[in-house]
Amino acid sequence: MKVELQRVAPADIEARSMEIIQSELGERSFPAEVLPVVKRVIHTTADFDYADHLVFSEGAVQRGVEAIRQGCTIVTDTQMARSGINKRVLERFGGEVLCFMSDVDVANEAKERGVTRATVSMERAARLKGPLILALGNAPTALVRACELMEAGELRPALVIGVPVGFVNVVESKELLLTEQVPYIVARGRKGGSNVAACICNAMLYLASGNARE
Amino acid sequence: MKVELQRVAPADIEARSMEIIQSELGERSFPAEVLPVVKRVIHTTADFDYADHLVFSEGAVQRGVEAIRQGCTIVTDTQMARSGINKRVLERFGGEVLCFMSDVDVANEAKERGVTRATVSMERAARLKGPLILALGNAPTALVRACELMEAGELRPALVIGVPVGFVNVVESKELLLTEQVPYIVARGRKGGSNVAACICNAMLYLASGNARE
Numbered sequence: 001m002k003v004e005l006q007r008v009a010p011a012d013i014e015a016r017s018m019e020i021i022q023s024e025l026g027e028r029s030f031p032a033e034v035l036p037v038v039k040r041v042i043h044t045t046a047d048f049d050y051a052d053h054l055v056f057s058e059g060a061v062q063r064g065v066e067a068i069r070q071g072c073t074i075v076t077d078t079q080m081a082r083s084g085i086n087k088r089v090l091e092r093f094g095g096e097v098l099c100f101m102s103d104v105d106v107a108n109e110a111k112e113r114g115v116t117r118a119t120v121s122m123e124r125a126a127r128l129k130g131p132l133i134l135a136l137g138n139a140p141t142a143l144v145r146a147c148e149l150m151e152a153g154e155l156r157p158a159l160v161i162g163v164p165v166g167f168v169n170v171v172e173s174k175e176l177l178l179t180e181q182v183p184y185i186v187a188r189g190r191k192g193g194s195n196v197a198a199c200i201c202n203a204m205l206y207l208a209s210g211n212a213r214e
Numbered sequence: 215m216k217v218e219l220q221r222v223a224p225a226d227i228e229a230r231s232m233e234i235i236q237s238e239l240g241e242r243s244f245p246a247e248v249l250p251v252v253k254r255v256i257h258t259t260a261d262f263d264y265a266d267h268l269v270f271s272e273g274a275v276q277r278g279v280e281a282i283r284q285g286c287t288i289v290t291d292t293q294m295a296r297s298g299i300n301k302r303v304l305e306r307f308g309g310e311v312l313c314f315m316s317d318v319d320v321a322n323e324a325k326e327r328g329v330t331r332a333t334v335s336m337e338r339a340a341r342l343k344g345p346l347i348l349a350l351g352n353a354p355t356a357l358v359r360a361c362e363l364m365e366a367g368e369l370r371p372a373l374v375i376g377v378p379v380g381f382v383n384v385v386e387s388k389e390l391l392l393t394e395q396v397p398y399i400v401a402r403g404r405k406g407g408s409n410v411a412a413c414i415c416n417a418m419l420y421l422a423s424g425n426a427r428e
Contacts, residue, residue: 003390005358005383010330017381046379046404047261080409083297116224144219165260167231169219176217190260195294195409 017043025051033061037185040203044195055178055186060159061204063183064133067158068208071095072131074201076194077118077142081135084198089205100124118142126155135161137197140173147176159183161200163192231257239265247275251399254417258409269392269400274373275418277397278347281372282422285309286345288415291332291356295349298412303419314338332356340369349375351411354387361390373397375414377406
């Protein structure tokens with residue numbers, strides 16, 4: 001072996017990572033409620049920019065945790081985000097993750113109307129019953145449509161995770177969400193992603209189940 | 215609507231994003247072969263750090279494209295990376311994506327041996343026939359084990375995408391890969407991820423099929 005590796009047992013890797021993150025956050029202080037979310041996003045991305053860019057509405061994490069405990073549906077805007085969410089923990093609370101992006105009828109309707117599949121997906125989400133978390137890590141068009149539906153009183157999520165990534169209307173869609181009367185967790189600026197959306201959900205799932213990590 | 219949005223048709227969003235990325239890369243020049251990969255990683259992450267951190271062995275992208283055209287198997291170290299790879303394009307070439315991380319026998323063997331599932335997954339990958347791309351965006355233990363197997367002559371991938379993310383042995387595992395006699399694409403440093411691993415595969419899939427994007 002031409003490179004020196006640290007000896008850390010598999011079960012200890014995540015705890016050691018979290019110690020390093022806490023140490024590098026230094027003197028910065030975060031409300032106790034949001035700290036596990038901030039740390040897990042940095043754990044997922046190795047990007048400390050999120051310590052500056054993550055914005056939480058008052059009590060947002062607690063609202064997400066409550067929704068999970070009530071067996072909420074999480075709707076994502078990519079299959080990748082859906083794949084990254086810990087479904088074993090979510091299902092223990094009776095919840096599930098849905099993503100409408102690959103549905104043939106969603107694709108067809110989007111094409112006919114000249115809108116994105118993400119737009120149509122949010123309209124599907126608005127028809128669901130029960131507590132709902134939107135976890136949007138990709139499509140600003142999903143986030144914009146969600147805001148429109150909320151303004152029209154047709155969509156009432158328990159929490160919106162608004163972390164699309166990219167260059168066209170991404171910043172704008174997140175600024176729009178910040179104006180809405182809804183619990184939100186937002187990564188301001190261009191950065192975000194399906195991995196970020198999924199890991200924010202997982203941070204709340206571990207809080208809901210009383211374990212740092214499962 | 216309280217925020218001004220750019221009017222961009224759904225089909226034009228990606229092209230517009232790529233124009234912005236190209237523009238912000240400014241005078242920086244990249245070999246023609248690697249530019250589509252660099253741009254797609256920035257498109258996926260909105261993180262221009264990757265322009266500095268991505269390292270390609272000579273001809274690595276071409277080796278990946280050739281393997282795809284030969285109907286290679288892509289092995290990932292997360293279900294999330296597997297989920298993010300464009301399987302429609304890959305299957306057109308006769309290829310498939312596999313991830314062994316959720317296999318019960320992999321989990322059992324890892325537990326018995328006191329190693330990570332990612333370690334055992336690479337041993338499974340080494341048994342596969344035909345051209346192979348390893349797309350590792352999460353587990354440094356996968357990358358380290360892959361390097362050991364290559365050094366032992368038991369694993370001969372066409373290309374290793376080494377982009378694990380994190381804080382424990384991540385930097386070291388990538389530096390190790392840089393010492394191996396194998397085509398590689400590496401994101402040096404702590405950053406990377408399942409999304410990065412998947413999008414590097416997708417960049418090569420689009421090159422293989424002669425389309426900027428499908």
